[in-house]
Amino acid sequence: MALFTFSGGVHPDDGKEYAKNSPITEYLPKGDVVLPVGQHIGAPAKPIVQKGDQVLAGQKIAEAGGFVSANIYSSVSGTVKAIEPRVTPAGAKVNAIVIENDGEFKEAEFKAKPYQDMTRDEVLAAIKDAGIVGLGGAGFPTHVKLAPKDPDAIEYIIVNGAECEPYITGDYRIMMETPEVLVEGLNIVLDLFPKAKGIIAVEDNKKDAIAKVSDCVKGDARISVAELKTKYPQGAERSLIYATTGRAINSSMLPADAGCIVDNVATIVAVKEAVKEGRPLFRRVVTVTGDAVESPKNLLVRTGTNVNELIEAAGGFKGQPEKVISGGPIMGMAMFTTDVPAVKTFSSLLAFTKDPVSAVEPSNCINCGRCVSVCPQKLMPARLSVLADNNNFEAFEALHGDECVECGCCSFICPAKRNLAQSMKTGRKQVLANRRKK
Incomplete structure (x- = not known):
């Protein structure tokens, strides 16, 4: 059987062996x-809430600030200690609600109307109220994604089980341990779009997960499992849509314009918990892994937990790692401190004894064209990066630099080790900023 895939991409070592056999274990924060x-x-x-307020786990503490926004819930019981700027895993300082954890984890009462009695609007309202966002890393509010202008035009609900970034294994463990919950969540979303079919897309380096999920959808005419070729960035939205449906989208389109909605595995599970249990989003699976981690693990983590506690739960570091990353090794962010909270979009912490990137000095382009051959959007990263570095954003836009999906394939494959992806990202951001000014 031919595997589903897209044009371009790279084949990094997947590093899944460190944590893939570690079952999901719940971690309760100490601090x-x-x-x-x-x-x-x-x-x-x-x-x-205000300083001094008593809160319960699962109690709403911040309300969505607009249509594209999401509610925030306390993940522990305790006292609001402060509302002040704190550093996030991405390195930014943002306003945060600090809760003194009483260690009792008393929960608010979760209520859910019987699913069979819920209307479409009530299901969407439950998802919105729960504060669910894309847990694959982007963090786009899920209720917005599930409310396209024309619901009847949606033909495919694609569950992204590719988990193509190396090392991360949280979604894999969900598929291995609770595939029936994933399918239940997908059926809830499919009920919102009567004309749609569901596709659960999984890379073929997870054949055991493919088998588990396939068993769960036997006899379900609405859902199929697509076995994807293992390649990065197979899980990127554009790549995934093309691989599973043959439909192409660009930067001026949304997946809904191609009749598709894409959500990752953890997000679909959160939908099931919100709709059928009334449980808001205040916990997620986080992979703590890498060759500098003593005992790599997949942890069910309450949002806001200090990342240093997660490192300790995984046995700590083997000496001092040269590089620590929030997210995957290709699209993730290098961290200058681990004294930060695990937020909704914090999928993993990676720690490495050696940093192969800093060990090599970039050299001049040799015009080999490898960056073009692996680019999923068929751009010319070597040329575009020079334009971006020289602030020639008009030429950058003329060569379609704004179509870059910031996947990092170009930097990965470049024999000269040039910072192509970083330059492309800067150029794309400037083009979009110039458009907004106009």
Whole structure:
């Protein structure tokens, strides 16, 4: 059987062996939790608690600040200690609600109307109220994604189980341990779009997960499992849509314009918990892994937990790592401190004994064209990076630099080790900023 894939891409060592066999274990924070009001794309949430207030786990503490925004819930019981700027895993300082953890983890009462009695609007309202955002890393509010202009035009709900970034294994463990919950969540979303079919897309380096999920969808005419070729960035939205449906989108389009909606595995599970249990989003699976981690693990983590606690839960570091990353090794962010909270979009912490990137000095381009051959958008990264570095953004836009998806394939494959992806990212951001000014 031919595997589903896209044109371009690279084949990094997947590093999954460190944590893939570690079952998901719940971790309860010991210290204070820090909950930034901006854990999502869009407007930050607005605090509805004050210093000194007593809160329960699962209690709403900040309300969505606009249409594209998301509610924030306390992940522990305790006392609001402060509302002040704190550093996030991305290195930014944002306003955050600090809760002194009483260690009792008393929960608010979660209520859910029987699913069979819920209307479409009630299901969407439950997802919105729960504060669910894309847990693959982007953090786009899920209720917005599930409310396209024309619901009847949606033909495919694609569950992104590719987990193509090396080392991360959280979604893999969900598929291995609770595939039936994933399928239940997908059926809830499919009920919102009667004309749509569901596709659960999984890379073929996870054949055991493919088998588990396939068993769960036997006899379900609405859902199929697509076995993807293992290649990065197979899980990128454009790549995934093309691989599974043959439809192409560009930067001026949304997936809904191609009749598709894409959500990752953890997000779909969160939808099920919100709709059928009334449980808001205040926990997620985080992979702590890498060759500098003593005992790599997949942890069910309460949002706001200090990342240093997660490192300790994984046995600590083997000496001092040269590089620590929030997210995947290709699209993730290098961290200058681990004294930060695990937010909704914090999928993993990677720690490495050696930093192969800093060990090599970039050299001149040799015009080999490898960056063009691996670019999923068929751009010319070597030329575009020079234009961006020289602030020639008009020429950058003329060569379609704004179509870059910032996947990093060009930097990965470049024999001269040039910082192509960083330059492309800067150029793209400037083009978009110039458009907004106009």
